[in-house]
Amino acid sequence: MKKKVLIIDDDLNVCRQIKYSLQNETTDVYYALSVHDGLKSFMEQQYCLVIMDIVLSEADGHELLTLMRQAKPIPVLVLSSKPGNENKVRTFRAGAHAYMEKPYELEECLAQAEALMQLYVELADKEKRCYTLVFGKELMIDPLKRTATLRGEPLNLTKKEFELLFCLASHAGQVLSREQLYSQVWENDNTYDVNGLIKAHIKALRKKLTSANKEYIKNVWGIGYRFIDEDDDGRF
Numbered sequence: 001m002k003k004k005v006l007i008i009d010d011d012l013n014v015c016r017q018i019k020y021s022l023q024n025e026t027t028d029v030y031y032a033l034s035v036h037d038g039l040k041s042f043m044e045q046q047y048c049l050v051i052m053d054i055v056l057s058e059a060d061g062h063e064l065l066t067l068m069r070q071a072k073p074i075p076v077l078v079l080s081s082k083p084g085n086e087n088k089v090r091t092f093r094a095g096a097h098a099y100m101e102k103p104y105e106l107e108e109c110l111a112q113a114e115a116l117m118q119l120y121v122e123l124a125d126k127e128k129r130c131y132t133l134v135f136g137k138e139l140m141i142d143p144l145k146r147t148a149t150l151r152g153e154p155l156n157l158t159k160k161e162f163e164l165l166f167c168l169a170s171h172a173g174q175v176l177s178r179e180q181l182y183s184q185v186w187e188n189d190n191t192y193d194v195n196g197l198i199k200a201h202i203k204a205l206r207k208k209l210t211s212a213n214k215e216y217i218k219n220v221w222g223i224g225y226r227f228i229d230e231d232d233d234g235r236f
Contacts, residue, residue, distance in 0.1 A: 003117055004045060007031035008038035008052040008064075009079065014102075018051060022110055027117070035059045042068055048120045049113060050076045053102075054091050062094040069095030075116040075183070079104060092194065097183040112177075119180060122171065133169050135229060139209075139216065141169055155208050160185060164201050168217060172229035175220045198225075 003026060007015050015031035023029040030045075032038035035058040042050065050068065054061035065076060075097040080087060083101050091099055098112045133141040141148045143166055148155040157165065163185045168176065178198045186197070202217060202225060209216055218226045 003027045003049075003121065004047045005029045005049045005051065005113065005117070006038065006041055006045070006047045008035070008042075008050065008056075010034070010057055011053070014053070014079070017106065018109065018113075021106060022113055035064060039064065039068070042074075043071065047074055049117045050074055051109075051113060052076065052078060053081060054078050054087070054096075055081045062090055065091070065094040065096060075120050077109075077112055077116055079109070092179070092182070098177070098179050115175075115177070115180065118174075119171070119176075119184075123184070133166070133172075135169070135172075135216070139169075141166055150209060150211060153211075157205075157208065161201060161205055161208070164198075165205055168225060168227035172227045175223055175226045177224040179224075181224065 005022060005027060007018055007029065009015050009031065010033050012033060015033065019029040019031055030041060032041055035056055038052070052061065052065070054065065056064065061078075065078070068074070068076065076095060077098045077100070078091050078096040079100050079102055080091065081102045088099050088101075097116055100109060100112065132143070133139075138151050139148070146162055148157060148162060148165060164181065167181060167184050178195055181198055182194045206215070206217055214228065216228055218228055220226050
């Protein structure tokens with residue numbers, strides 16, 4: 001089954017540029033130039049990603065984003081023609097999973113879109129989330145019991161530390177941005193410092209994993225983090 005992407009933007013050039021760059025044999029891309037058409041299509045079809053401008057002439061983009069996120073758990077990549085950190089924070093609070101200011105680099109936009117689609121497709125498979133994750137003879141993570149053991153000893157993790165560890169381990173070998181981790185683990189919790197929040201929890205996790213013979217969580221400079229599985233040598 002093909003993946004479906006919806007673009008909501010009143011700029012036809014933006015819609016066409018992203019559509020013809022992102023669309024391929026496995027992905028169909030649709031666009032709407034009005035809020036009415038975009039919301040109608042969003043409610044009637046099953047998409048794995050929405051790309052939208054938060055500055056819309058017909059409606060408050062933040063209110064539209066909140067409405068869409070309440071209706072369906074579909075990731076949203078926001079392209080904003082309004083600069084500033086205040087707008088960025090407000091957009092994440094409204095439910096955005098990723099945020100880019102216009103003008104943006106097309107290659108980066110496409111990479112963000114593909115990463116969000118992949119994450120959504122994998123998380124949509126509920127059965128995958130029920131499997132115990134085992135890494136070598138050291139680390140075991142059980143999502144049903146919400147427990148993690150290292151070398152047979154239980155790890156004393158907080159609720160968010162466990163969810164962050166499981167999110168990273170579920171996508172071992174993949175790079176997850178701080179925004180992706182925040183949207184998956186903290187959902188719509190309010191915070192002014194996403195980077196600081198993620199860094200603090202990663203630091204705490206690493207400290208609790210220090211008895212292992214390897215570093216499980218690697219920094220990927222400028223992007224986020226990658227969980228290293230047993231067959232990974234840790235090089236980038």
